[in-house]
Amino acid sequence: MSAADEQMQQVRSKATELLLREEWGDSIQLYSQLIDLCEAQISNTHQHPNPDPLHLSKLNKSLCVAFSNRAEARSKLQDFTRALQDCDRALRIEPTHFKTLFCKGKILLSLNRYFNALDCFKAALFDPQGNGNLDIVNGYLEKCKKLEFQSRTGSFDLSDWVLNGFKGKHPELAEYVGPVVVKRSEISGRGLFATKNLDAGTLLLVTKAIAIERGILGGQDSAENAQLVMWKNFIDKVKEAVTKCQRTQLLINMLSTGEDEMELEVPDMSIFRPEIEGNGSSNGHKLDMDKILSILDVNSLVEEAVSAKVLGKNSDFYGVGLWMLASFINHSCNPNARRLHVGDYVMVHASRDVKAGEEITFMYFDTLSPFEKRAEMSMSWGFNCKCSRCKFEGAAVCSKQELREIEIGLEKGVDVGGAVYRLEEGMKRWAVRGKGKGYLRTSYWPAYAEVYGSDRSIKRWSRRIPAMEVVVDSVVEVVGSEEGVLKVVVEGLKKRGGGSGGGGVVEFERAMKLGRGIYGKVIKKQAMKTLLEIGIQDQSY
Numbered sequence: 118m119s120a121a122d123e124q125m126q127q128v129r130s131k132a133t134e135l136l137l138r139e140e141w142g143d144s145i146q147l148y149s150q151l152i153d154l155c156e157a158q159i160s161n162t163h164q165h166p167n168p169d170p171l172h173l174s175k176l177n178k179s180l181c182v183a184f185s186n187r188a189e190a191r192s193k194l195q196d197f198t199r200a201l202q203d204c205d206r207a208l209r210i211e212p213t214h215f216k217t218l219f220c221k222g223k224i225l226l227s228l229n230r231y232f233n234a235l236d237c238f239k240a241a242l243f244d245p246q247g248n249g250n251l252d253i254v255n256g257y258l259e260k261c262k263k264l265e266f267q268s269r270t271g272s273f274d275l276s277d278w279v280l281n282g283f284k285g286k287h288p289e290l291a292e293y294v295g296p297v298v299v300k301r302s303e304i305s306g307r308g309l310f311a312t313k314n315l316d317a318g319t320l321l322l323v324t325k326a327i328a329i330e331r332g333i334l335g336g337q338d339s340a341e342n343a344q345l346v347m348w349k350n351f352i353d354k355v356k357e358a359v360t361k362c363q364r365t366q367l368l369i370n371m372l373s374t375g376e377d378e379m380e381l382e383v384p385d386m387s388i389f390r391p392e393i394e395g396n397g398s399s400n401g402h403k404l405d406m407d408k409i410l411s412i413l414d415v416n417s418l419v420e421e422a423v424s425a426k427v428l429g430k431n432s433d434f435y436g437v438g439l440w441m442l443a444s445f446i447n448h449s450c451n452p453n454a455r456r457l458h459v460g461d462y463v464m465v466h467a468s469r470d471v472k473a474g475e476e477i478t479f480m481y482f483d484t485l486s487p488f489e490k491r492a493e494m495s496m497s498w499g500f501n502c503k504c505s506r507c508k509f510e511g512a513a514v515c516s517k518q519e520l521r522e523i524e525i526g527l528e529k530g531v532d533v534g535g536a537v538y539r540l541e542e543g544m545k546r547w548a549v550r551g552k553g554k555g556y557l558r559t560s561y562w563p564a565y566a567e568v569y570g571s572d573r574s575i576k577r578w579s580r581r582i583p584a585m586e587v588v589v590d591s592v593v594e595v596v597g598s599e600e601g602v603l604k605v606v607v608e609g610l611k612k613r614g615g616g617s618g619g620g621g622v623v624e625f626e627r628a629m630k631l632g633r634g635i636y637g638k639v640i641k642k643q644a645m646k647t648l649l650e651i652g653i654q655d656q657s658y
């Protein structure tokens with residue numbers, strides 16, 4: 118054995134040992150050395166007048182395996198762009214190399230490039246080693262097919278998981294871009310718009326977080342600290358994601374920093390489709406950390422644990438993340454969409470019927486509150502809300518003083534029934550009708566909910582204030598389906614002893630429609646029925 122061969126042998130066995138010990142960073146270094154040694158030897162051999170074909174073939178085999186193993190180590194460190202480059206270099210030497218095809222398939226799958234992943238797993242079956250791993254490869258093939266179908270058609274079904282109380286591993290999801298397009302918005306900068314008429318519950322998009330950080334918050338002081346630590350970790354994760362993937366960097370750079378939004382470019386929808394290949398690594402590009410921090414301030418979302426709330430569990434769970442296409446959705450206090458967090462994915466669906474061309478909006482903060490409170494929350498988000506409801510309530514000068522008095526009364530603990538009555542009478546005097554009435558009822562919904570939830574209040578006020586169903590319908594017209602509203606409807610059904618087969622059939626149907634707006638069509642009708650019936654029976658709901 119030549120000295121060069123011996124040196125290669127030593128580096129190879131050390132690199133393999135590190136790979137087996139899962140010391141990814143160090144094994145990458147050694148495989149890089151091995152690759153250099155192999156390439157130098159191959160080039161030397163080619164310079165020989167009579168190169169030994171057997172030796173050359175062995176060297177090529179070694180080079181292919183070194184690229185393949187370095188790809189595996191890089192993929193473990195989520196450095197997918199460079200891992201894919203290694204896979205391609207290995208496959209140029211040996212196009213059916215099983216281990217490389219398998220590794221490349223798995224990387225493409227985690228990048229949500231289902232169709233390309235499918236091709237890799239299919240090709241892996243042609244390698245003799247593929248036959249030995251038939252079950253595993255077939256398992257991946259099936260998974261790719263399922264996700265590719267979901268991503269193409271938007272057919273998701275979360276019924277079993279939801280009915281199971283959101284326990285256990287969440288279902289596997291594909292990314293999906295539904296009937297939506299990014300366009301210039303009258304609210305601010307760019308926004309997302311419906312490309313066709315949609316009914317409540319229609320799925321609009323499913324997208325995986327660029328980065329996410331979760332934790333459990335303790336009491337007041339420790340909660341603030343925990344939140345700060347989580348925010349720092351989250352920034353580090355985003356930084357890492359941007360460094361490792363140029364596509365991520367390009368996408369993040371398209372997001373708003375909250376300033377000069379009218380100047381921002383309107384992206385083509387193709388950039389949100391995961392099948393579009395990124396172009397190389399982001400090495401050499403300088404990160405503008407100040408810009409990224411502003412982008413995170415403006416676009417990060419806190420996970421809403423809808424599942425926990427609906428089941429009556431109030432957890433200290435907190436999660437913050439960045440989801441790309443969802444970042445183009447503007448806020449409105451008159452929203453028509455909701456988001457549901459499932460694992461690292463966010464699913465956005467219509468929370469009421471939406472017309473083609475209408476802007477898709479969801480709420481960044483609680484909109485079941487009065488104008489002034491919403492204005493404060495909007496300012497803490499760094500903008501002055503320009504939605505239709507805020508424009509209406511901001512301009513309703515005649516009623517402002519009286520509304521303020523109602524609010525102060527509620528803060529001081531006056532009889533809520535009296536406050537609701539005063540508001541309803543006020544709206545008659547101010548000639549507020551239609552949607553305007555819905556806007557104000559929504560702003561004071563917690564007071565209405567308290568009245569409808571209390572037997573004593575209802576007994577006293579029911580003849581002087583509108584029926585619960587009337588108010589629910591007008592509030593839903595404004596904010597779409599909402600958990601707090603559903604809760605009041607379910608409470609009403611409970612009191613009547615109603616279920617799907619009980620007395621309140623119309624009320625049950627109303628609850629079903631609300632449920633669909635909250636969860637979307639990803640929960641099938643029968644499962645929604647069962648979920649509501651559980652809620653009606655559950656004392657803690």
Ligand SMILES: C[S@@+](CC[C@H](N)C(=O)[O-])C[C@H]1O[C@@H](n2cnc3c(N)ncnc32)[C@H](O)[C@@H]1O
Binds near residue numbers: 306308415
């Ligand atoms: C997540 S981005 C939404 C997409 C953004 N319009 C864009 O062009 O990228 C959030 C930013 O959009 C603007 N925005 C969202 N909703 C708004 C609203 N209701 N009124 C005014 N500005 C809003 C604010 O500048 C906010 O910081």
